[in-house]
Amino acid sequence: MKIxxxxxxxxxxxxLARRLMDRADVVVLSRKHGSVKAGRGVEWxxxxxxxxxxxLADAGVVINLAGENIGDGRWTAAxxxxxxxxxxxxxxxxxxxxxxxxxxxxxxxxxSAIGYYGERxxxxxxxxxxxxxxxxxxxxxxxxxxxxxxDGAARVIILRFGIVLASDGGALPxxxxxxxMFAGGPIGSGDQWMSWVDREDLLRMxxxxxxxxxPRGVYNVTAPTPVRNRDFIRxxxxxxxxxxxxxxxxxxxKIVLGxxxxxxxxxxxxxxxxxxxxxxxxxxxxxxxxxxxxxFGTVTV
Numbered sequence: 001m002k003i004x005x006x007x008x009x010x011x012x013x014x015x016l017a018r019r020l021m022d023r024a025d026v027v028v029l030s031r032k033h034g035s036v037k038a039g040r041g042v043e044w045x046x047x048x049x050x051x052x053x054x055x056l057a058d059a060g061v062v063i064n065l066a067g068e069n070i071g072d073g074r075w076t077a078a079x080x081x082x083x084x085x086x087x088x089x090x091x092x093x094x095x096x097x098x099x100x101x102x103x104x105x106x107x108x109x110x111x112s113a114i115g116y117y118g119e120r121x122x123x124x125x126x127x128x129x130x131x132x133x134x135x136x137x138x139x140x141x142x143x144x145x146x147x148x149x150x151d152g153a154a155r156v157i158i159l160r161f162g163i164v165l166a167s168d169g170g171a172l173p174x175x176x177x178x179x180x181m182f183a184g185g186p187i188g189s190g191d192q193w194m195s196w197v198d199r200e201d202l203l204r205m206x207x208x209x210x211x212x213x214x215p216r217g218v219y220n221v222t223a224p225t226p227v228r229n230r231d232f233i234r235x236x237x238x239x240x241x242x243x244x245x246x247x248x249x250x251x252x253x254k255i256v257l258g259x260x261x262x263x264x265x266x267x268x269x270x271x272x273x274x275x276x277x278x279x280x281x282x283x284x285x286x287x288x289x290x291x292x293x294x295x296f297g298t299v300t301v
Contacts, residue, residue, distance in 0.1 A: 007065030011169035027055045046093035057101040064110040066090035091146040098153040108154035110147035114162050116140035119267040126274035127218045162222035166199040167295050185246040190230030192268035195222040198285040220273045239292040
């Protein structure tokens, strides 16, 4: 089997490529193909054709993880444009290449985010919930629509990622730093729901999507136990053996970080993986304490 990964050299893509190399010819599409550490690097420019397009012709699985980091830098007008273009241009290029060599048995696994749902308070959000209306919700919705243009040329599977927990990237090291320095505490009111997933379970769910005979549609990639922010920070502090009593006021965050503070830090999204659970996926780390101990090396499975 050939598996093509766009965005296969990052926080999720590189460990995914390493896992898949034992079972498939893994091709990683990258603008810096020479620096790809896992898989066979192929030069990729979504705005132009080239050898990368032919790699998709006989690919049994195409995994789309491409997109500029949402949380890296203030959301200026230029930054927001890059966030949109990096997702829609990359997805559009992959879709066009698959349409040139349509194969209904091919799987197109395309990333999205639970930011799709927007601020929703205490509402429990499964995959049938409607999208929100802020920038991140609109971006996620447009990203998914772009992926669905591959319908007919591939079997489309959308994975909406929650907050991915790992020690070497993503949001967790930034959240852990003030706690480690005895300056941690709830963000804003602390009432907002956080929907998280251990990176190991996220990688396993992608593999599960590759292996199952019939996955199709949307899956929330979140643990089944979302928690309020105050409880997340409290558990994080417990695992790190630190106190956590210094809240970060929401107004101050908005002043410092601008628009991104709302969707990324203050929005309440109580998301559950209803479709994955119904289809038989089991989590290794369904509880937050388990996941944090795994991430910080105090427990193994």
